[in-house]
Amino acid sequence: MAKFADLQLDSGVARGLQRGDRRAQATAYRTLAPMVMGMAMRILQDEGIAQEVVQDTFVELIEKAHTLKDPHAVLGWVRKVAVNHCLMRLRSPWHKRRVTLELVDDADVTNDSTRLEDRQDIERALGTLPAETRMVIWLHDVEGYTHKEIGTLLGRTASYSKSQLARGYQTLTLLYGGSRDDIEDSGIRSARTS
Amino acid sequence: MTSKIPVSDLLAHRDGEHVDPRLSAEIEADSESRAHLKSLREIKHALNELPGVEPADEVWQNIDQRLRLNENLERQRGFKQRYPWANLATAATVFFAAVLSILWWNPGDEGVTGLPTAPLSDLVLRSQQLESQVFYPQAKRRVPAGQLAWNSSQQALLYRIADVDSELNWYYEDQLPDPQERERLWRQRVELLESLVEVQRRQKPSLRMALY
Incomplete structure (x- = not known):
């Protein structure tokens, strides 16, 4: 980890x-x-x-x-x-x-033509986000920074950090979360893990 | 995947931030929102499971090199603070070297000047030649000061030469009649300059690249 x-x-x-x-x-x-x-x-x-x-x-x-x-x-x-x-x-x-x-x-990452080949790859999904959004997500979700701390670090407000996190997750859900549901629906996931 | 509830609210709920209990109830009641929330948790979990990344081997070597370089610079600053006249002393020594070498071109003058014997004069001359070898090419190319930085090994040698020069300067100022000590210092100076020339010679390809 x-x-x-x-x-x-x-x-x-x-x-x-x-x-x-x-x-x-x-x-x-x-x-x-x-x-x-x-x-x-x-x-x-x-x-x-x-x-x-x-x-x-x-x-x-x-x-x-x-x-x-x-x-x-x-x-x-x-x-x-x-x-x-x-x-x-x-x-x-x-x-x-x-x-x-x-x-x-990489303007339209949600477009079918630019969708990730391996949808389970969270790293690649993360890589499609704007740099500052990536930073907010990493600091908040992995390093445990609060929105207030991130806002101070970036010279912005806690609300800015929250909105970046939400924006980032919207894309991540499409590229990573959504794909996992699709996989689950098609039964591929259970076959992979078994 | 879409739900009626905004992502920001779902994230706040996921992270246990203060949320309206009615919102929590709404999430629980709505299957789309529950699925979305599950997905957000999975993403967070996946991010936290990402492994560390080993840096390339040379990163530690680069760190080591930078630390040594900084140490040398620090030492140089300290030396200059302790001996603010060091540059002047170096210049004086170079001047001495030049004067002495001119005097020794004529072997017949040795007895008159009362100055060093032949081996010492050779050392002084050699020192002068090496010095022009080190500094002349840069002056000839008219490289602006600062553009051609010395590397850490060269800097270390230059500090040591400056130390020897200071000793020589004290020696000549005090006029201590110790030919052996005098010869030892000049020999040391020549050896250091030879090392400097060698380092410079090895560096030449990268130097050219930096210049052009």
């Missing part, structure tokens, strides 16, 4: 990070990097940029770990830094331009 809430970082590793211990840094990276990468990949939908986020997050963690007063705060801190780096990239003019170009190609 790709969420931070499921992770645990040994307190010895956290203290080692604070001391600048090389082995603790490597352990923290092995433990946390897949979560950071997973989140960045799902939000940014670009492997290269997601790897940049991982790099920036861990450089910041290692360089500033000595300033952390509470070793238990490491996980929350890493998540916060990673989310900020994702947001920075979403807001960069370069990323916006790239996304605009991509949206021209």
Whole structure:
């Protein structure tokens, strides 16, 4: 599972990070990097940029770990830094331009001709959403952020976060939820799981 | 799949946010809404089940490299803060090197100047040659300052050369008559410059790419 809430970082590793211990840094990276990468990949939908986020997050963690007063705060801190780096990239003019170009190609995702081949693929369904909507869905549904927290992060209101979540789910339901019902109706699902 | 109840209300119900009890009853009474709600729960569950993604191997190497680079930059800043006159000292040493090498072109002057013996003069000359090898190509190409950044290995070598230069500067200022120490420092300077030239030579293909 790709969420931070499921992770645990040994307190010895956290203290080692604070001391600048090389082995603790490597352990923290092995433990946390897949979560950071997973989140960045799902939000940014670009492997290269997601790897940049991982790099920036861990450089910041290692360089500033000595300033952390509470070793238990490491996980929350890493998540916060990673989310900020994702947001920075979403807001960069370069990323916006790239996304605009991509949206021209995938303008109508609900159209039959552009429907997903594998409708069970939640990742691909997520990838069809606008970047900010993806971020709202991920932060709310996976990372457990409240609408108020997301609104503050995005410089918007809690209502904006709620509306983005609802919009995103409308598309996800069509691409993923609806498809699962169709599969269930046709009996394919039970055949797959048996 | 459509239901009478808006998605936002169904999501609020799904997440246990404060919702009107009448709405909850309405959802329970309507099969379409129940199915929609079930679908929303399944999507949330599927998102939460997505696995982590292992970054490529080189990501950790890149992190390591960036940390070292930042350390070097930090050290450089610290050095400049502690020794704000370091650049001046380096310039003075280069000037010394130039003057000494000019003097040693004429072997007959050695006794008159009372300056270093032949091996030392070779070291000073070699140091000067290497220095022009390192810095002259950049000046010749008129690369604007900052465009051609030194990499971490080059920076590390430059700091060490600056350290040697400071020592040499102190040496000449205090005029301590210790030829062995003097020779050791010049030899160290030559070795460091040779390493710098070697690093620069290996870097040339990427350097060209950066320039063109």
